[in-house]
Amino acid sequence: MNAPDAIPPSAASRLPADLLARLGGLLGDRFTLAAAVRAQHGKDESYHAAAPPDAVAFVRSTEEVQAVVKACAEHRVPVIPFGTGTGLEGHVAALHGGVTIDLSPMNRILAVHEGDLDVQVEAGVTRKQLNAHLRDSGLFFPIDPGADASLGGMAATRASGTNAVRYGTMRENVLGLTVVLSDGSVIKTGGRARKSAAGYDLTRVFVGSEGTLGVITEVTLRLYGIPQAMSAAVCAFPTIEDAVNTVIETIQSGIPVARIELLDEVQLDAINRYSKLDYAVQPTLFFEFHGTEAGVMEQVEMVKAITAEHGGSAFRWATQAEDRNKLWQARHNAYYAALALRPGAKGWATDVCVPISRLADCISETKREIRESKMLAPLVGHVGDGNFHLTYVIDPSDSAEMETAQRLNERMVHRALAMGGTCTGEHGVGYGKIDFVEAEHGPAVDAMRRIKRAFDPDNIMNPGKILRM
Amino acid sequence: MNAPDAIPPSAASRLPADLLARLGGLLGDRFTLAAAVRAQHGKDESYHAAAPPDAVAFVRSTEEVQAVVKACAEHRVPVIPFGTGTGLEGHVAALHGGVTIDLSPMNRILAVHEGDLDVQVEAGVTRKQLNAHLRDSGLFFPIDPGADASLGGMAATRASGTNAVRYGTMRENVLGLTVVLSDGSVIKTGGRARKSAAGYDLTRVFVGSEGTLGVITEVTLRLYGIPQAMSAAVCAFPTIEDAVNTVIETIQSGIPVARIELLDEVQLDAINRYSKLDYAVQPTLFFEFHGTEAGVMEQVEMVKAITAEHGGSAFRWATQAEDRNKLWQARHNAYYAALALRPGAKGWATDVCVPISRLADCISETKREIRESKMLAPLVGHVGDGNFHLTYVIDPSDSAEMETAQRLNERMVHRALAMGGTCTGEHGVGYGKIDFVEAEHGPAVDAMRRIKRAFDPDNIMNPGKILRM
Numbered sequence: 025m026n027a028p029d030a031i032p033p034s035a036a037s038r039l040p041a042d043l044l045a046r047l048g049g050l051l052g053d054r055f056t057l058a059a060a061v062r063a064q065h066g067k068d069e070s071y072h073a074a075a076p077p078d079a080v081a082f083v084r085s086t087e088e089v090q091a092v093v094k095a096c097a098e099h100r101v102p103v104i105p106f107g108t109g110t111g112l113e114g115h116v117a118a119l120h121g122g123v124t125i126d127l128s129p130m131n132r133i134l135a136v137h138e139g140d141l142d143v144q145v146e147a148g149v150t151r152k153q154l155n156a157h158l159r160d161s162g163l164f165f166p167i168d169p170g171a172d173a174s175l176g177g178m179a180a181t182r183a184s185g186t187n188a189v190r191y192g193t194m195r196e197n198v199l200g201l202t203v204v205l206s207d208g209s210v211i212k213t214g215g216r217a218r219k220s221a222a223g224y225d226l227t228r229v230f231v232g233s234e235g236t237l238g239v240i241t242e243v244t245l246r247l248y249g250i251p252q253a254m255s256a257a258v259c260a261f262p263t264i265e266d267a268v269n270t271v272i273e274t275i276q277s278g279i280p281v282a283r284i285e286l287l288d289e290v291q292l293d294a295i296n297r298y299s300k301l302d303y304a305v306q307p308t309l310f311f312e313f314h315g316t317e318a319g320v321m322e323q324v325e326m327v328k329a330i331t332a333e334h335g336g337s338a339f340r341w342a343t344q345a346e347d348r349n350k351l352w353q354a355r356h357n358a359y360y361a362a363l364a365l366r367p368g369a370k371g372w373a374t375d376v377c378v379p380i381s382r383l384a385d386c387i388s389e390t391k392r393e394i395r396e397s398k399m400l401a402p403l404v405g406h407v408g409d410g411n412f413h414l415t416y417v418i419d420p421s422d423s424a425e426m427e428t429a430q431r432l433n434e435r436m437v438h439r440a441l442a443m444g445g446t447c448t449g450e451h452g453v454g455y456g457k458i459d460f461v462e463a464e465h466g467p468a469v470d471a472m473r474r475i476k477r478a479f480d481p482d483n484i485m486n487p488g489k490i491l492r493m
Numbered sequence: 494m495n496a497p498d499a500i501p502p503s504a505a506s507r508l509p510a511d512l513l514a515r516l517g518g519l520l521g522d523r524f525t526l527a528a529a530v531r532a533q534h535g536k537d538e539s540y541h542a543a544a545p546p547d548a549v550a551f552v553r554s555t556e557e558v559q560a561v562v563k564a565c566a567e568h569r570v571p572v573i574p575f576g577t578g579t580g581l582e583g584h585v586a587a588l589h590g591g592v593t594i595d596l597s598p599m600n601r602i603l604a605v606h607e608g609d610l611d612v613q614v615e616a617g618v619t620r621k622q623l624n625a626h627l628r629d630s631g632l633f634f635p636i637d638p639g640a641d642a643s644l645g646g647m648a649a650t651r652a653s654g655t656n657a658v659r660y661g662t663m664r665e666n667v668l669g670l671t672v673v674l675s676d677g678s679v680i681k682t683g684g685r686a687r688k689s690a691a692g693y694d695l696t697r698v699f700v701g702s703e704g705t706l707g708v709i710t711e712v713t714l715r716l717y718g719i720p721q722a723m724s725a726a727v728c729a730f731p732t733i734e735d736a737v738n739t740v741i742e743t744i745q746s747g748i749p750v751a752r753i754e755l756l757d758e759v760q761l762d763a764i765n766r767y768s769k770l771d772y773a774v775q776p777t778l779f780f781e782f783h784g785t786e787a788g789v790m791e792q793v794e795m796v797k798a799i800t801a802e803h804g805g806s807a808f809r810w811a812t813q814a815e816d817r818n819k820l821w822q823a824r825h826n827a828y829y830a831a832l833a834l835r836p837g838a839k840g841w842a843t844d845v846c847v848p849i850s851r852l853a854d855c856i857s858e859t860k861r862e863i864r865e866s867k868m869l870a871p872l873v874g875h876v877g878d879g880n881f882h883l884t885y886v887i888d889p890s891d892s893a894e895m896e897t898a899q900r901l902n903e904r905m906v907h908r909a910l911a912m913g914g915t916c917t918g919e920h921g922v923g924y925g926k927i928d929f930v931e932a933e934h935g936p937a938v939d940a941m942r943r944i945k946r947a948f949d950p951d952n953i954m955n956p957g958k959i960l961r962m
Contacts, residue, residue, distance in 0.1 A: 137848065137850065139741070139745060139848075139849065139850035140848040140849055140850045141744075141745065141849075142848070181690060182688075182689075182690045182694075183690075184688055184690075188688060192665075193688050195688070195694065195697075196661075196665060205940070209936060209939075210936070211935075211936050211937040211939075211940050212934075212935070212936075212937060213934075213937055213940075215913060215914065215915055215933070216848045216913040216914070217846040217847055217848060217878075217879055217880075217909075217913070217914045217915040217918065218846065218848075218849070218878045218879055218880075219651075219653055219657060219662050219664070219846055219878050219880060219915075219918050219919065220651075220846060220915035220917065220918060221650060221651045221652075221653075221701055221915075221917045221918060221919050221921040221922070222915045222916050222917050222921075222922055222926070222929070222930055222933055222934070223701070223922060223930050223933075223934060223938070223941050223959055223960070224698065224701065224702060224706075224941045224944055224945075224959070225651075225664065225697045225698065225700065225701055226934075226937055226940055226941065228664075228694045228697030228698070229693065229694065229697070229698060229944070231694065232690055232692070232693065232694055233693060237693075248747065249745075249746065249747040251747075272608070275610075276607075276608060276610065276718075277718070278717065278718040278720075316791060318787060318791055319788060319791065322785060322787055322788065377686040377688055377689060378686060379606065379608075379609040379611070379685045379686060379687075380608065380609055380610075380687070381606065381608035381609045409686075409687045410686055410687055411686075411687075411688065440686075444684060444685040444686070445684065445685070445686045446684055446686040446688075446689035446690075446691045447691050448689065448690045448691050449686065449688050449689060449690060450688065450690050451690060452690040452691075453690070453691055453692060457691070460691070461691055461692050464684070464691055464692075465681075465682075465691070465692060465695075466680075466681070467678060467679070467680050467681075468680040468681060468682055469692070470678075470680075471674070471680050471682075471695055471948070472693045472695065474947040475693055475698070475944065475947060476693075477947065478943040478944060478946065478947035479940070479943060490692055490693070491692070
């Protein structure tokens with residue numbers, strides 16, 4: 025990293041000298057204008073065009089975040105929070121330049137309250153780091169978006185993932201936050217009580233706000249006891265409708281499955297190749313069951329009865345931790361497996377979420393359009409929530425392919441909205457889905473703008489994301 | 494009800510003639526200035542001083558609410574939403590006069606989506622009305638604050654109650670809202686998808702906002718399948734610490750109890766007398782277990798083992814629906830039973846909520862102070878959430894008693910806050926706890942004020958509640 029005096033002139037010209045001096049003085053070589061660092065912080069794992077910030081500030085404390093935001097606010101310079109850069113809708117792109125605050129050095133686990141099943145962490149702690157730390161406590165944090173994301177980033181994007189059907193999303197699992205606002209003031213939202221009726225729910229205002237209302241620096245999270253028994257199983261189906269109808273019946277029956285993941289035959293093939301597995305190349309459900317020994321057995325029997333009605337195969341089991349981890353790692357590698365189907369291609373990942381009764385229709389129509397378009401687009405889904413994902417595997421330099429992907433994506437989103445669903449179940453808006461927010465929420469978008477203006481009147485907090493101001 | 498031409502001059506003088514004419518023209522005899530109706534709408538079930546509005550508007554549609562709010566906004570006349578008037582912190586008191594909007598005529602159940610486990614209702618539908626409607630569907634709505642409150646009011650106050658330990662509060666169970674804002678615009682928040690990452694969580698902004706940001710006119714709620722098996726049991730303990738420690742271990746073990754309610758010996762005695770029951774006059778837990786037959790048996794065995802370690806009595810069972818209803822009706826009548834201990838007295842009901850590890854300390858210290866003060870104040874609690882209630886049974890004309898109740902209440906709240914808890918787990922702020930909000934949230938109260946100003950710049954929406962502006 026370069027100290028401010030090593031700034032290349034072209035970069036330096038975009039930020040006021042006073043700001044450079046203050047942030048350099050504050051952070052030393054943790055404030056950098058190095059092109060490689062800037063480039064790395066302007067892109068995520070998506071197909072969206074990168075936009076490097078003018079500088080990157082690596083911060084170690086809430087007070088440092090506060091100082092950076094205050095300095096930027098005085099100059100009306102944009103501030104973009106950065107966790108691990110694993111987003112999928114361009115959340116960290118510095119569309120209007122500015123200073124990216126990299127929170128990864130804020131990686132301390134501040135307090136584990138085992139008796140209260142909660143934990144307080146700095147925003148840069150990742151979910152895997154937290155679970156490694158908890159390993160001997162008998163507790164775990166279930167929310168699992170696939171990537172080893174930072175917990176601050178997961179709160180900021182209202183992340184969820186495979187376990188959400190049982191344990192909820194970040195919306196349900198964040199008890200409180202420390203947030204630096206656009207004027208540099210610091211607030212603590214929420215608390216450690218399991219419920220409260222004392223005033224507006226500021227925690228939920230910031231969960232999912234994608235850095236547009238403030239910088240999250242600390243997070244208090246719910247924890248859960250590691251279940252006595254956990255078992256995972258794989259079941260293949262003749263058609264995707266059979267698989268989806270199994271999901272619908274399972275959810276409607278109230279069976280508390282911990283995970284219920286759909287992979288279409290395209291994705292299954294990709295996973296087999298990428299992770300050297302030999303699952304049948306058919307629409308497939310991955311299940312996980314959590315509970316007491318007897319409870320898990322009971323859930324399994326109930327789900328087996330439902331799968332049998334829909335032509336499901338015998339269950340392939342993964343009961344040992346090692347086997348389960350292998351299975352879920354293969355599931356988590358779905359995106360990379362999809363990309364490996366076409367070397368050199370890029371992934372355009374997208375997700376929607378619909379009421380469960382419409383899931384079969386939504387998936388069938390979407391897959392029909394993909395087939396007709398001859399696109400390569402494997403489908404996976406956290407289908408217990410009505411949420412599914414596509415990855416268009418494309419050559420971004422082929423404008424016809426890009427246009428087709430864009431057209432199919434738009435049609436899928438509008439299909440989901442027409443079914444009472446949402447344009448994104450968990451990836452968030454960033455700038456990739458900003459045009460769909462209006463279509464989904466109508467006049468309520470103006471209410472969102474009121475909140476944005478209330479917290480960020482100068483529009484310096486991650487501008488260009490979620491809302492057009 | 495009186496039509497505008499029957500307005501008593503003293504009341505009429507407070508509202509502009511133009512407003513009276515418009516609202517009278519709009520609603521006919523559903524707009525009234527009758528003293529008895531106004532008086533009834535200015536008070537709730539608490540000890541707080543009543544404050545009647547200048548007029549009451551009984552509305553039948555979102556459009557009518559919109560018209561009333563628009564008319565009031567033009568004259569900067571306060572608007573106070575009213576459901577069933579069963580609040581406990583003075584939420585409906587018209588502290589600055591104005592027009593109360595009574596939503597009870599908006600009592601239509603708009604759509605039950607059995608397959609998606611959700612329902613859309615008008616704000617005036619009560620929870621008992623909803624559950625009666627659902628009876629044949631195999632579904633139910635679990636949130637149960639005791640009173641047969643309106644679902645709009647429950648959303649507005651972020652209500653919870655006995656089932657929250659298993660099913661969450663209104664925070665977790667409201668999927669979406671229709672809200673009339675202070676300028677008369679109408680927004681729909683949320684949607685029917687189980688999760689969404691598409692923009693700010695407006696639903697959670699309005700849940701718990703107590704009418705200070707807008708008038709909730711429709712609510713979409715989660716539903717649950719009625720469990721295959723339900724069983725309730727009563728267990729007495731030698732000391733309140735034994736009972737509370739049983740609760741703490743049960744929660745920490747992750748046993749999914751549906752209800753776990755504490756009653757101290759004073760409350761138990763009151764209930765025995767009021768509901769003609771013969772429970773042992775000891776600190777007591779009321780349990781309810783939901784699940785499959787086998788699952789309920791398993792939960793019962795685990796909880797029995799914990800109670801035995803803490804000197805708990807044998808379980809007294811209520812397994813038939815009729816017996817369970819009797820048991821929970823007795824629990825719900827706790828407040829009236831407390832009042833009946835001292836004929837002519839009033840109840841000062843208050844609640845706090847703390848992290849579960851501090852629950853025994855918080856309750857023990859609170860009860861010690863009550864004993865020392867010689868006050869009559871039975872204790873009940875939704876203790877699985879760390880939430881408990883006191884009812885000071887007092888003579889409001891006795892200033893010494895009132896001062897003692899106030900002092901004890903303040904000490905209890907500050908004790909809960911010092912333990913990482915909240916000044917109210919479920920009753921809300923109203924105007925009764927407005928001074929504690931600042932103590933609990935500190936600088937975050939200013940962030941709440943930003944939201945209030947963003948949605949209600951003229952402070953006409955239920956002014957004087959939650960926040961001092």
